[in-house]
Amino acid sequence: MAEIMSSEVVVIGGGVIGAATAYYLCREGAEVMIVEADDLASGASGACDGFLSLQTKALGAHLRLAMESAKLFPSLVEDLEVDIEYRPCGGLILATSQEQMKELRARAKALSAEGLEVEVLSASELKKILPEVGKEVKGGSYCPLDAQVNPISLTLGLAHKAQEMGATILRGCRVENIVVTNNRVREIHTSAGSIHSRRVVCAAGIGSNQIGKMIIVDVPVLPQRGQILVTEPQEPVLPHIVAGAEYLGTKGNLQALLPAEEEAMKLGLGFTAEQTKSGNFLLGSTREFVGFDSQTTPEAMNAIARNALRFLPWIKDLDVIRSFAGLRPCSPDGLPILGTVKGVKGFYLATGHSGDGICLAPITGKVLSELVLDGETSLDISPFSLYRFK
Numbered sequence: 092m093a094e095i096m097s098s099e100v101v102v103i104g105g106g107v108i109g110a111a112t113a114y115y116l117c118r119e120g121a122e123v124m125i126v127e128a129d130d131l132a133s134g135a136s137g138a139c140d141g142f143l144s145l146q147t148k149a150l151g152a153h154l155r156l157a158m159e160s161a162k163l164f165p166s167l168v169e170d171l172e173v174d175i176e177y178r179p180c181g182g183l184i185l186a187t188s189q190e191q192m193k194e195l196r197a198r199a200k201a202l203s204a205e206g207l208e209v210e211v212l213s214a215s216e217l218k219k220i221l222p223e224v225g226k227e228v229k230g231g232s233y234c235p236l237d238a239q240v241n242p243i244s245l246t247l248g249l250a251h252k253a254q255e256m257g258a259t260i261l262r263g264c265r266v267e268n269i270v271v272t273n274n275r276v277r278e279i280h281t282s283a284g285s286i287h288s289r290r291v292v293c294a295a296g297i298g299s300n301q302i303g304k305m306i307i308v309d310v311p312v313l314p315q316r317g318q319i320l321v322t323e324p325q326e327p328v329l330p331h332i333v334a335g336a337e338y339l340g341t342k343g344n345l346q347a348l349l350p351a352e353e354e355a356m357k358l359g360l361g362f363t364a365e366q367t368k369s370g371n372f373l374l375g376s377t378r379e380f381v382g383f384d385s386q387t388t389p390e391a392m393n394a395i396a397r398n399a400l401r402f403l404p405w406i407k408d409l410d411v412i413r414s415f416a417g418l419r420p421c422s423p424d425g426l427p428i429l430g431t432v433k434g435v436k437g438f439y440l441a442t443g444h445s446g447d448g449i450c451l452a453p454i455t456g457k458v459l460s461e462l463v464l465d466g467e468t469s470l471d472i473s474p475f476s477l478y479r480f481k
């Protein structure tokens with residue numbers, strides 16, 4: 092007979108969002124079980140960059156959420172047992188035309204009005220902090236609060252700390268059904284048996300739509316593929332995280348910053364570069380809706396490599412040693428979906444983080460823990476409600 096388990100709270104998904112939620116719940120003394128179909132960080136959280144970029148967030152609630160999340164990283168550095176490779180390095184966005192410069196200037200002004208320090212740099216000012224950029228680069232914007240982290244270490248660090256505080260982690264265990272009676276979650280059916288629980292957090296990434304169906308709620312999360320190239324390691328030479336203005340265009344669907352070339356448009360190409368603690372460069376990336384296909388493609392590899400040379404020509408001397416693709420859990424507006432659902436007490440959503448889940452993980456975990464345990468949050472999460480789509 093299948094085992095019957097119980098837990099005060101069940102968290103579905105062992106990605107960065109599930110791990111952060113479990114961590115903050117455990118800190119408040121809750122009894123938590125993480126149920127993960129595969130392994131920790133086996134989804135998007137293990138196949139992504141580590142940008143903690145504030146200046147790329149949408150103005151308003153999204154930016155506020157990211158700024159609150161940024162404040163929590165130093166405490167995680169202190170508290171987690173592993174080195175999460177957090178580097179408060181600042182971030183650059185590079186423009187390759189005067190039109191893009193104009194957009195970056197307007198964004199810098201709007202972001203500054205919302206309390207985020209962003210400086211616009213001319214080509215000569217940029218050269219002082221990033222000397223060898225491509226000839227096309229006309230300048231950029233710099234945000235000193237942008238930072239970098241190792242997403243896999245962050246996910247594992249949060250999950251293992253939660254475990255140390257008492258959480259149970261079920262790996263290779265798929266949630267197959269959620270039993271709701273009298274409008275309340277009662278039981279979670281998994282491939283390893285049933286779990287009695289009155290509270291369940293859906294942090295299932297691209298599996299969230301499937302989880303929603305179990306309680307007859309449409310959770311509009313679609314997989315969006317992103318591809319990355321990894322180079323051989325080098326001595327530290329890139330002091331900041333760096334993106335091209337077109338990255339902002341494809342990420343936020345900003346018409347004025349979308350790529351001009353048809354192939355780049357089709358791939359959702361936007362330049363990103365970061366140098367990891369081990370010295371490798373991660374070069375990205377794409378934004379493609381191709382269902383659940385997480386294969387890399389030669390077209391994208393070529394396009395990413397060519398695009399990187401426009402911004403950092405010296406990168407041509409480094410060998411590419413591998414590539415990978417991840418599937419972002421994408422919501423219709425690119426903002427996370429956080430909160431309760433109508434008519435099902437004890438069911439909580441922490442999903443749809445799209446291209447920002449690493450950055451938004453700490454604040455997501457914190458507010459979800461407050462919502463699950465107290466029924467209210469210290470930060471207004473109503474802009475992230477599921478019902479904004481109805």
Ligand SMILES: Cc1cc2nc3c(=O)[nH]c(=O)nc-3n(C[C@H](O)[C@H](O)[C@H](O)COP(=O)(O)OP(=O)(O)OC[C@H]3O[C@@H](n4cnc5c(N)ncnc54)[C@H](O)[C@@H]3O)c2cc1C
Nearest residue numbers: 104106108128134135136142266296298317417448449450
């Ligand atoms: C190429 C790329 C670059 C990125 N760069 C950045 C970046 O620089 N900065 C940033 O902030 N974000 C970035 N992101 C986005 C970030 O990776 C995601 O937003 C984040 O990882 C989502 O975390 P998650 O925990 O919601 O999902 P996931 O990490 O996908 O975790 C969900 C987990 O749920 C499990 N699951 C699903 N269904 C079930 C089920 N039925 N039962 C049990 N378990 C289940 C899955 O196995 C999976 O492990 C990037 C993404 C990609 C693809």
